[in-house]
Amino acid sequence: MSAPLIDPDEPRFRLGLDEMDGTHLEFIDLVNRLAAADDAGFPALFEALVAHTEAHFEREDQWMTASGFPALHEHRGEHRRVLAELRNLGQRAANGRPVLARAYIREQLPSWFALHAATMDSALAAHLKAKPTG
Numbered sequence: 001m002s003a004p005l006i007d008p009d010e011p012r013f014r015l016g017l018d019e020m021d022g023t024h025l026e027f028i029d030l031v032n033r034l035a036a037a038d039d040a041g042f043p044a045l046f047e048a049l050v051a052h053t054e055a056h057f058e059r060e061d062q063w064m065t066a067s068g069f070p071a072l073h074e075h076r077g078e079h080r081r082v083l084a085e086l087r088n089l090g091q092r093a094a095n096g097r098p099v100l101a102r103a104y105i106r107e108q109l110p111s112w113f114a115l116h117a118a119t120m121d122s123a124l125a126a127h128l129k130a131k132p133t134g
């Protein structure tokens with residue numbers, strides 16, 4: 001078996017909040033499965049990624065609102081931007097045009113996630129640890 005697209009064991013993906021870290025590991029697993037998916041399985045798996053990401057971002061948006069996170073608008077805006085891209089690509093894949101979605105999974109999503117986790121999610125995790133909201 002070839003190496004996964006994103007290494008789930010990388011310490012930089014552990015931000016110290018169990019629920020956030022667990023969601024991020026599920027996200028990594030879905031992206032890795034998409035990278036290995038055949039054409040028959042790809043569109044449904046991409047839809048699963050869209051649904052998972054909707055819940056992932058929604059939960060973080062709730063945490064930001066509830067805790068008065070200072071960078072709420074910037075972080076939420078980034079979630080909306082990426083979700084719009086994913087929905088658009090998922091629609092194309094569902095219509096038999098998976099090429100752009102496959103390229104996005106391989107070439108853009110891993111680096112986007114690594115940067116997002118290291119910056120916006122890391123800042124949110126630090127904020128929540130300093131100011132728990134339950």
Ligand SMILES: [Fe+2]
Nearest residue numbers: 024056060121
């Ligand atoms: Fe996240």
Ligand SMILES: [Fe+2]
Nearest residue numbers: 060116120121
């Ligand atoms: Fe985030």
